[in-house]
Amino acid sequence: MSVNNNADLKNDFELSNPPEDSISDMAWSSQQDFLAVASWDKKMRIYEVLSNGQTIGKAMWEHEAPVLSCHWSKDGTKVASGGADKAGRIFDIASGQSQQVAAHDAPIKSVRWIDAGQGGSLLATGSWDKTVKYWDLRQQSPVATLNLPERVYAMDVVNQLMVVGTAERHICIVNLSNPTNIYKTLQSPLKWQTRTVACFPNGSGYAVGSIEGRCAIQYIEDKDQSLNFSFKCHRETPSGVNQPAQVYAVNALSFHPLHGTFSTAGSDGSFHFWDKDSKHRLKGYNPLGATIPCTAFNHNGTIFAYALSYDWSKGYQTNTQQYPNKIMLHATKDEEVKPRPKGKR
Template identity: 45%
Template sequence: MAANSNPNKSFEVAQPPNDSVSSLAFSPKANYLVATSWDNQVRCWEIMLNGRFLQSTPKVSISHDQPVLCSAWKDDGTTVFSGGCDKTAKMWPLLSGTQPTTVAVHDAPIKEISWIPDMNLLVTGSLDKTMKYWDTRQPKPAHTQQLPERCYALSVRYPMMVVGTADRNLILFNLRKPQTEFKRVISPLKYQTRCVAAFPDQQGFLVGSIEGRVAVHHVDDSQQDKNYTFKCHRHNNHIFSVNSINFHPIHPTFATAGSDGVVNFWDKDSKQRLKAMERCDQPITCCAFNNNGSMFAYSVCYDWSKGAENHKPEAAKTQIFVHLPLDVDVKPKPRTAKGGKR
């Protein structure tokens, strides 16, 4: 029996990229979905819901000169930022139809990008071991922050920002004083950091690594007893990378996506898995909730975790799916009384 690329019967987005997807981002205002890809393109679709039936309309796309690695929306939902291997970030007034402009430049690929509405600044994290803040009206950065190593992951929940770099560094910033590190910790996980996600309440963050494990870490020293790590994305004694972590926009639950082709939904406070979706036939490289959590997008494609020699382009079709999660999949479970479950 052939493996199934869509075992969850999710809705397939029309006209997907021609190569692996590197980021997915929903507009904060409407159901516009943006995907960046290794085919040098940034694409946007409008996702429409009619009852339980979804429809996708490809809207527009722009090109970079090299593969695109990251994307972010401005908080007003009109503008998209994208960055990648051409060492630039572009600002794209998506809905007005005007051309993108270059708003950030680094000395190496831009791996992460985020818009910070409270500061009216764009932040970019690069493999050149710097992070830069940009006023998009100015050609030079408002501030350049040296990092101890290459930036691999970044997550902002104002006033907190967490940055994951090579050598397992995790650097916390209080964005009210963005020019100084607030705290630096070594990842509780033994292997390379792949993704980070700041808690919605800014009390801590999640870290996912290439070893199929997630750490739940609190910022405040008085809450260190609440820290823990857990295994996930493991299959028949094989260990897979955690490629993406995303919090639900309403509930304090989150999704993890892995190289094993599985998406899991978790409740960090009760330390439970709420749901494991059925396993897809390729890795899941990234995932994203829409602004109210009613839609969940994920990309199924080759993620290069098994090297170029295992890349089979004829079989490695890139697909983007949108899933409609049930409440029971994403709502926290009622807390059990102290003393544990009966």
């Protein structure tokens, strides 16, 4: 286990021409190194990342309020975005045009493409209006609506698994072969508000992070419940006796697409790589001087993108003009993202 002095980050590339306000979400294309970025400046942007680390702005479209989520279609031809304007939009790469395709009664917190069979796809939008709606882009109204116990705070999809974390610590698990029914609802194993969820790449479970510097690994099926566990992260232990630990929100969880290892990033401005199967931290970095609101691995896991940007955890007063607002690209090393050999402690 190593927490580094950040020397390994000195060669990370900074993305040129980043958004003008806080970065809320990032997503990579599964086809090539194109990065979509959602921001509080009401804009969505797409950047191409070249092999030398240089970045080129490729596209931009606007919402009428801060954009909170983005996601690429599986074939890399479209990007979905959702925001505080209660609208879901689609940007078509070929035409360079965006259009509104989804609407809710409250802000859209999360958007995800889902497989609809026969090569087709639907857009799922999760909102603070306590619903997930499913949209066929050829129709104006949703093809189905899933009612939830509370507002959507986090959502992720892998294959036929959709996991939705809501207010009041509900976790709703949906089998997308039956998308209008909740397969299981449970309380988060973490005692405080859910901040982020991420599905395992193989769809057998998910990770959940909360505002109190904890992460939980949860399996879907009852036979695997003995593998569930939670752990502390993103907290500073004071040197003085009887001083409380400084606890920070876990803002982002990202799974490596090939190895199944994962990263956590938080309001303390640090990120760490973990192997859930050996319950081991592979590599950790010291805080970088700004909160990290979102992270993402590219399609083959060779690039880890992390945003250094305000996460609003201390209210609007702390978001000053001087606060960093940038996206960094880190070339991953095997020791950071490959699982530990079996039997090695």
